[in-house]
Amino acid sequence: MTPPMSGTGRFVRKIPGGKLLKLDAEYALGRLARVSIRGDFFAHPEEAFDRVEAALQGIDPVDFPRLLREAVAREGVIIYGVGVDDIVDAFERASDAIQVP
Amino acid sequence: MRFRFLETGAGTAAFNMGLDEAVLESVAAGAAPPTLRFYRWEPRAVSIGYFQGLEEEVDLDACARAGVDVVRRATGGGAVYHAAELTYSIVVPEDHALVPRDVLESYWILCRGVIEGLGRLGVKADFAPLNDVITGGRKVSGNAQTRKRGCVLQHGTVLLEVDVDEMFGLLKVPQEKLRGKLIEDVKQRVTSVSRELGRTVGYAESLAAFKEGFAIALAAELAPAEATERELARAAEIAADKYANPAWNRKR
Known part of the structure; x- marks a missing residue:
């Protein structure tokens, strides 16, 4: 994946046998300015998932998979209906969906 | 095993969610025993x-x-x-013998109350992981769980009647051009107690069946009670501060 400089990409996928995952990735100056992970999945504790998401704001996008996994482990979040690998995949596809001028 | 049983009737959305959380607080504080609550939504x-x-x-x-x-x-x-449904919530300490640590297993255990209640009405139903109860392959009940303050809160709905067209008039769909297909698809995948039985089953009738069903599934004596003054006051506070607050409702 070559991270785009700017723009917002979205990827939506129903995980087979699981839940719906929607991810928005917003880039600014080559960094991940904002990421939003939504859907009808479950995560316990819910507020810890919010902190995982917050830890991904403003990062270098190449670090997304590592920082996501580290934050999930650090916060002790268990996600049901969507896997961490699904979120990484959705992030990469959302990033790829950004139209580069 | 003894559970407190609350039938709190109709409430607004913010109050209903506030009271579920207030009950969780009082069970977590040891001020109330494990609690089963049935309720409705007014307005829808x-x-x-x-x-x-x-x-x-x-x-x-x-x-x-x-x-x-x-x-x-x-x-x-x-x-x-x-709309036309029975909603329940159940609050149990996480270390209670009834609740497995494994979240998926605990859904199954707690959803047995729904399955037993449906059985009493004459609807044979099964648990469908992660969080649904189905009959004849169609969803008739959805359930959701959170764990806070050392307690499990699971709430869920049993569809007594379902109007998919009305429901989709209130929801957005990912692709507007696929709305018709999506509605037809949901009609195939969702059913209601009334549809299954070919007659209208209302809240009052279902209440008795599900009370009995949960008592059997939980192997519990259900002791009818009222929500305490403290719980009602906290429910109103939580409703105003959180569930009626745009900051919460618009957080995503």
Whole structure:
């Protein structure tokens, strides 16, 4: 994946046998300015998932998979209906969906 | 085993979610025993899951026009239209013998109350992981769980009647051109107690069946009670501060 400089990409996928995952990735100056992970999945504790998401704001996008996994482990979040690998995949596809001028 | 049993009747969306949380607080504090609550929604309401985006899931203008409440739940899962249904919530300490540590297994254990209740009405149903109860391959009940303050809160709905067209008039769909197909698809996948039995089953009739069903599934004596003054006051506070607060409802 070559991270785009700017723009917002979205990827939506129903995980087979699981839940719906929607991810928005917003880039600014080559960094991940904002990421939003939504859907009808479950995560316990819910507020810890919010902190995982917050830890991904403003990062270098190449670090997304590592920082996501580290934050999930650090916060002790268990996600049901969507896997961490699904979120990484959705992030990469959302990033790829950004139209580069 | 003894459970407190509350039948709190109809409430607004914010109050209903506030009272579930207030009951969790009092069970967590040891001020109340494990509690089963049944309730309804007045006005009708759409609730969305903790992780859903409000504006992308709900047609807020349509809800406002129809006088339908909108609320974000403390639990995950999907959007639910609360109309002709029975809603329950159950609050149990996490270290209670009834509740396995494994979340998936605990869904199954607690959903047995729904399955037993449906059985008493004459609807044979099964648990469908992660969080549904189905009959004849169609969803008749959705359930959602959170764990806070050392307690499990699971709430869920049993569809007594379902109007998929009305429901989709209040929800947004990912691709407008596929709305018709999506509605037809949901009609195939969702059913209600009344549809299964070929007659109208109302809240009052279902109440007795599900009370009995949960008592059997939980192997519990259900002791009828009222929510305490403290719980009602906290429910009103939580409703105002959280569930009626746009900051909460629009957080995603």
